[in-house]
Amino acid sequence: MKNNIITIILVVAVGMVAFWYINKNPSDTGSTLIANINTTDSVDAKQIYNMLKQMEAVTLDDKIFVNPIFKNLKDNTVSFSPQASGRNNPFAPVGSDANIQGQTIQSTTSLNAR
Numbered sequence: 001m002k003n004n005i006i007t008i009i010l011v012v013a014v015g016m017v018a019f020w021y022i023n024k025n026p027s028d029t030g031s032t033l034i035a036n037i038n039t040t041d042s043v044d045a046k047q048i049y050n051m052l053k054q055m056e057a058v059t060l061d062d063k064i065f066v067n068p069i070f071k072n073l074k075d076n077t078v079s080f081s082p083q084a085s086g087r088n089n090p091f092a093p094v095g096s097d098a099n100i101q102g103q104t105i106q107s108t109t110s111l112n113a114r
Contacts, residue, residue, distance in 0.1 A: 064070050087097065
């Protein structure tokens with residue numbers, strides 16, 4: 001029980017350090033990215049940047065959600081019943097199967113027998 005508590009405290013501490021490291025300068029990350037794109041000589045990067053700037057002006061009309069045709073749409077989700085799974089190891093030779101305890105039963109068949 002004591003080991004579990006120590007493990008939990010360690011995981012929380014590592015998570016806090018990682019969170020602090022990622023978020024130590026959140027205002028610098030955006031300006032650095034834009035500065036790098038603006039100063040690059042790549043034509044592709046400039047085209048991508050221009051497309052992103054054009055996409056900022058795109059607005060979506062939400063009138064479709066109040067339309068009666070949209071409200072009359074039905075959910076045709078099909079639920080599947082659970083299926084029996086296959087072999088534990090489909091690549092194992094035929095005749096060698098693992099039992100419930102996880103022990104492997106070896107096959108005694110010979111390939112040279114005629």
